[in-house]
Amino acid sequence: MAANFWASSHCKKLLDSDEVGHVLPADQERGLTAEDVKLIKIYLSSYIKNLAGHLKVRQRVVATAIAYFRRIYTRKSFTEFDPRLVAPTCLYLASKAEESTVAAKLLVFYMKKIPPEDKGFRYEIKDVLEMEMRLLEALDYYLVIYHPYRPLIQLLQDAGLSDIIVTVWSIVNDSYRTDLILMHPPFMIALACIYIGSVIKDKETRTWFEELRVDMNVIKNIAMEILDFYENYRNIPEERLNAAMAKLPQSYVNAVGD
Amino acid sequence: MVDPGNPRQRARPAWLQQYELVGKIGEGTYGLVYLARRQQPLHRGVRIAIKKFKQSKEGDGVSPTAIREIMLLRECIHDNIVKLVNVHINYVDMSLYLAFDYAEHDLYEIIRHHREKLSSPINQYTVKSLLWQILNGLNYLHSNWIIHRDLKPSNILVMGDGEEQGVVKIGDFGLARVHQAPLKPLCDNGVVVTIWYRAPELLLGAKHYTSAVDMWAVGCIFAELLTLKPLFQGIEDKNGQNPFQLDQLDKIFKTLGHPTADRWPTLLNLPFWQANRNLIQGRKYENPGLYSIVQQPAKSPAFDLLSKMLEYDPAKRISAAQALDHQYFRTEPLPGRNALVPGSPGEKVVHYPARPVDYSTDFDGSTAPPQSNTNLAPQQQQRGEHMMQVPAMHQPLHLPAIQRMPQNNMNNFSSVNQQGRRKEPDSGNQNYNNYQPLNKSRRM
Numbered sequence: 001m002a003a004n005f006w007a008s009s010h011c012k013k014l015l016d017s018d019e020v021g022h023v024l025p026a027d028q029e030r031g032l033t034a035e036d037v038k039l040i041k042i043y044l045s046s047y048i049k050n051l052a053g054h055l056k057v058r059q060r061v062v063a064t065a066i067a068y069f070r071r072i073y074t075r076k077s078f079t080e081f082d083p084r085l086v087a088p089t090c091l092y093l094a095s096k097a098e099e100s101t102v103a104a105k106l107l108v109f110y111m112k113k114i115p116p117e118d119k120g121f122r123y124e125i126k127d128v129l130e131m132e133m134r135l136l137e138a139l140d141y142y143l144v145i146y147h148p149y150r151p152l153i154q155l156l157q158d159a160g161l162s163d164i165i166v167t168v169w170s171i172v173n174d175s176y177r178t179d180l181i182l183m184h185p186p187f188m189i190a191l192a193c194i195y196i197g198s199v200i201k202d203k204e205t206r207t208w209f210e211e212l213r214v215d216m217n218v219i220k221n222i223a224m225e226i227l228d229f230y231e232n233y234r235n236i237p238e239e240r241l242n243a244a245m246a247k248l249p250q251s252y253v254n255a256v257g258d
Numbered sequence: 259m260v261d262p263g264n265p266r267q268r269a270r271p272a273w274l275q276q277y278e279l280v281g282k283i284g285e286g287t288y289g290l291v292y293l294a295r296r297q298q299p300l301h302r303g304v305r306i307a308i309k310k311f312k313q314s315k316e317g318d319g320v321s322p323t324a325i326r327e328i329m330l331l332r333e334c335i336h337d338n339i340v341k342l343v344n345v346h347i348n349y350v351d352m353s354l355y356l357a358f359d360y361a362e363h364d365l366y367e368i369i370r371h372h373r374e375k376l377s378s379p380i381n382q383y384t385v386k387s388l389l390w391q392i393l394n395g396l397n398y399l400h401s402n403w404i405i406h407r408d409l410k411p412s413n414i415l416v417m418g419d420g421e422e423q424g425v426v427k428i429g430d431f432g433l434a435r436v437h438q439a440p441l442k443p444l445c446d447n448g449v450v451v452t453i454w455y456r457a458p459e460l461l462l463g464a465k466h467y468t469s470a471v472d473m474w475a476v477g478c479i480f481a482e483l484l485t486l487k488p489l490f491q492g493i494e495d496k497n498g499q500n501p502f503q504l505d506q507l508d509k510i511f512k513t514l515g516h517p518t519a520d521r522w523p524t525l526l527n528l529p530f531w532q533a534n535r536n537l538i539q540g541r542k543y544e545n546p547g548l549y550s551i552v553q554q555p556a557k558s559p560a561f562d563l564l565s566k567m568l569e570y571d572p573a574k575r576i577s578a579a580q581a582l583d584h585q586y587f588r589t590e591p592l593p594g595r596n597a598l599v600p601g602s603p604g605e606k607v608v609h610y611p612a613r614p615v616d617y618s619t620d621f622d623g624s625t626a627p628p629q630s631n632t633n634l635a636p637q638q639q640q641r642g643e644h645m646m647q648v649p650a651m652h653q654p655l656h657l658p659a660i661q662r663m664p665q666n667n668m669n670n671f672s673s674v675n676q677q678g679r680r681k682e683p684d685s686g687n688q689n690y691n692n693y694q695p696l697n698k699s700r701r702m
Contacts, residue, residue: 007402104318
């Protein structure tokens with residue numbers, strides 16, 4: 001339901017770690033590895049954020065768009081759906097779902113101005129509009145996504161740590177460079193981000209966490225995943241990324257039919 | 259599945275062949291609504307209402323209306339909320355089809371039948387059961403931070419024969435929104451709620467509003483169930499964007515008296531209250547007489563509940579949860595699940611009439627002859643061979659959220675307008691006398 005995470009489709013559809021980050025058979029055939037797929041997803045998550053900056057939409061729209069993007073690729077291969085079209089279309093769809101609609105025309109204008117589209121992949125408005133429908137279908141029409149931002153504010157207040165909100169908020173933003181949003185309830189991600197933030201800012205939170213009676217192992221696993229991103233994927237060497245992107249098809253069949 | 263002998267079926271996408279089209283039952287700005295029957299073995303013959311959304315004209319893909327409806331109804335599971343059964347896409351013309359459980363009746367038709375055909379009120383058990391179920395569905399929405407924003411009799415569906423007979427389903431979520439943490443002020447969506455059911459804070463230009471706007475609309479619907487007439491039948495000013503609706507406010511003030519800052523402290527902050535000081539503040543409204551209009555004793559539980567729904571101050575207006583707890587629902591007759599059974603043993607069952615179906619329109623709309631928008635009597639039906647044979651006594655069709663097909667025989671309901679003080683400049687407007695404003699204020 002729209003404001004009750006526990007009754008939501010988002011909650012019911014949370015995935016296990018073996019259901020995300022796997023390489024679909026069609027992608028395996030093209031030689032894409034789990035590492036390639038991870039890089040492509042990180043790269044295009046950043047792309048969504050970048051594009052959103054030009055379109056002046058808020059962080060929640062970005063977060064919803066990335067969640068759509070990542071959810072799609074647990075089901076669809078990169079061979080079938082071009083991530084360079086899927087990513088901006090996810091932003092387009094998320095802008096409608098979050099009541100901040102951006103015009104397709106403007107979206108496509110900026111798509112052509114920033115990488116990767118500036119390097120030859122040219123998609124037009126009609127491609128975005130068609131992909132919008134295919135995404136709706138691929139998402140099985142479930143569009144409501146919960147994010148850690150709201151619980152984050154409440155939890156920080158409760159912990160008396162509102163002064164580190166800026167730090168923790170940006171850690172939450174960075175958590176979207178991973179598939180965590182598909183796997184864990186948003187408040188658990190928020191808690192993991194608070195955990196990391198409190199370590200960085202040297203805040204004592206042990207007692208507070210103990211009183212919450214949440215599974216600290218899960219919190220630590222989430223934190224590890226985010227730290228792994230910071231350590232190993234924050235700056236992806238261009239040649240590694242290019243090598244991964246080069247394995248994508250050079251052209252995509254318009255597989256639309258009925 | 260495909261019948262090669264039938265060229266029409268051959269041209270249809272596979273998913274459409276799950277359904278046997280009966281005909282068109284409604285039409286809105288976004289597209290058409292069809293009645294169909296399911297073909298799958300387990301559900302054969304089950305009726306489904308299919309709402310077709312065209313691509314938006316502005317070249318902006320799936321309409322935000324369709325997105326809202328899909329997004330919210332995909333999550334809503336409640337007895338008193340219309341059920342979205344399926345969504346389908348036709349890539350050929352880029353249209354989207356939403357398939358809903360079909361509900362035979364709606365309050366617009368039920369009220370009209372009593373007013374025009376039976377000339378008798380709806381029995382008290384039915385009124386109470388309908389109202390209780392509307393509130394029950396609304397309480398579910400509100401507790402999940404969804405505001406419907408377009409409640410009116412035609413959006414309150416009632417199930418026909420079958421296991422769910424007489425069960426209310428709130429339909430048409432095309433304007434519904436989650437308001438827990440809106441990214442933009444709610445007023446950015448433009449004018450909401452059909453004018454007769456629009457809450458005074460909206461009429462006065464409130465920028466932020468709450469689920470209380472839905473409760474005002476329920477109050478208007480409650481009064482209409484009691485009297486069979488729309489309670490505040492103002493004439494809509496259609497000039498410009500979100501014009502000041504003086505006539506609608508005038509109708510409300512005449513019945514409920516003038517709002518005062520005493521009773522409604524935030525009144526003074528509302529833009530239109532300030533800007534139209536001399537227009538509305540200058541008028542004197544005497545003799546507030548809601549109880550005489552609804553013909554309920556001023557001390558009855560029904561009147562008490564109604565007046566709490568029509569409280570001016572949205573902060574004081576009764577909530578859906580509080581209303582469900584009201585004395586009215588604990589006095590006889592108690593509300594029930596099947597609102598359409600007789601109130602007491604021996605009372606006659608009311609048979610509500612069939613909704614008109616246009617049998618000549620195909621799913622793509624393309625085969626519709628020009629006259630197909632009008633109400634076709636059964637003997638005039640042009641049935642394609644692919645169409646279902648409809649029993650002579652077919653049931654009313656219904657469908658969430660659509661504007662009704664124009665009906666030749668729709669009687670105008672004009673008496674209320676004669677009380678209008680102003681001369682209506684737009685008296686040629688065909689909506690002027692109609693029972694229901696045809697033009698929904700629906701802006702994205």
